[in-house]
Amino acid sequence: MTLLTESDHGLYCPRGRFYVDPWQPVERAVVTHAHADHARPGSQAYLAAKAGEHILRTRLPDVASFQFVEYGSTVSMNGVNVSLHPAGHMTGSAQVRMEYRGEVVVVTGDYKRQADPTCAAFEPIKCHTFVTESTFGLPIYRWKNPQAVFDDINQWWRTNQQAGRTSVLFTYAVGKSQRILSGIDTSIGPVFAHGAILKANAAYRRCGVELPEAGNILEQDKTFDWSRTLVLAPPSARGSTWLRRFGNVSMAMASGWMGVRGIRRRRVVDRGFVISDHVDWPDLMQTIKETEAENVWVTHGYSAQVARHLQQQGVAAKVIKTEFRGEVEEAESP
Numbered sequence: 026m027t028l029l030t031e032s033d034h035g036l037y038c039p040r041g042r043f044y045v046d047p048w049q050p051v052e053r054a055v056v057t058h059a060h061a062d063h064a065r066p067g068s069q070a071y072l073a074a075k076a077g078e079h080i081l082r083t084r085l086p087d088v089a090s091f092q093f094v095e096y097g098s099t100v101s102m103n104g105v106n107v108s109l110h111p112a113g114h115m116t117g118s119a120q121v122r123m124e125y126r127g128e129v130v131v132v133t134g135d136y137k138r139q140a141d142p143t144c145a146a147f148e149p150i151k152c153h154t155f156v157t158e159s160t161f162g163l164p165i166y167r168w169k170n171p172q173a174v175f176d177d178i179n180q181w182w183r184t185n186q187q188a189g190r191t192s193v194l195f196t197y198a199v200g201k202s203q204r205i206l207s208g209i210d211t212s213i214g215p216v217f218a219h220g221a222i223l224k225a226n227a228a229y230r231r232c233g234v235e236l237p238e239a240g241n242i243l244e245q246d247k248t249f250d251w252s253r254t255l256v257l258a259p260p261s262a263r264g265s266t267w268l269r270r271f272g273n274v275s276m277a278m279a280s281g282w283m284g285v286r287g288i289r290r291r292r293v294v295d296r297g298f299v300i301s302d303h304v305d306w307p308d309l310m311q312t313i314k315e316t317e318a319e320n321v322w323v324t325h326g327y328s329a330q331v332a333r334h335l336q337q338q339g340v341a342a343k344v345i346k347t348e349f350r351g352e353v354e355e356a357e358s359p
């Protein structure tokens with residue numbers, strides 16, 4: 026029996042009788058992280074990393090049977106040793122390592138290798154089979170140093186202040202917003218955030234992550250001068266009447282997709298900041314090498330291209346189907 030198989034409900038470990046990030050309700054789910062496409066409601070029991078407990082509880086408030094474990098500690102699931110290891114994607118994000126009679130399989134979920142003060146750094150794990158995401162799995166995707174991106178955001182904000190414009194930055198509410206909040210220079214001016222982001226900030230703080238303050242927009246009176254502020258908002262707020270209160274605005278989007286000019290144009294924002302919580306091409310290739318895996322299964326993103334590239338390098342690689350969306354919802358949703 027192979028340790029991990031594909032199924033209609035997602036990746037399944039038949040020996041351990043559990044699924045990893047199942048798409049449909051199942052008996053036992055191991056969850057890599059609290060993004061909506063990975064942490065889905067309706068399953069009977071969930072196992073996840075303790076570091077992200079409160080973010081996951083906010084995402085899945087009605088779940089009765091949660092088991093939270095420390096990174097690196099082993100749980101036996103019907104004889105399969107399961108442990109969770111930092112994925113560096115967001116607070117509490119985990120790779121799932123499973124081992125049975127010496128065979129080791131690792132599922133990454135979403136991951137990145139860049140520094141992120143809001144979560145534990147990705148830990149490469151040696152394995153026989155490595156199941157990797159490939160959201161940005163093309164050689165054109167190469168991220169700048171995060172500090173250089175934060176410098177650009179700070180400069181854009183200062184320029185807007187001088188022109189009397191409110192800086193509105195669209196960024197995914199859970200994960201990316203907190204990373205940006207912890208990276209920007211908050212001495213430039215006051216920072217405010219949309220309610221969805223404030224809710225995620227509170228969950229992050231309950232998980233022990235320190236974040237600068239972001240004010241509640243709804244608590245400001247009508248005469249408030251927004252022009253010195255930076256406002257963080259989810260991409261869905263773009264084009265809504267919610268934006269009207271800020272007067273003259275400059276709009277920007279922070280996403281890995283901002284590196285592609287066509288997508289940037291379609292978003293109709295004034296500025297795009299290329300920052301992602303997924304690996305770029307060099308880090309993807311480096312990580313696969315570090316795992317020393319004989320088999321690489323490639324899932325959501327440019328999986329066909331990545332698998333073909335690996336095959337050309339002599340790696341046994343295959344594409345597996347997925348319902349994960351990666352950063353698509355950040356860039357493509359209205």
Ligand SMILES: [Zn+2]
Nearest residue numbers: 058060114135
């Ligand atoms: Zn994610």
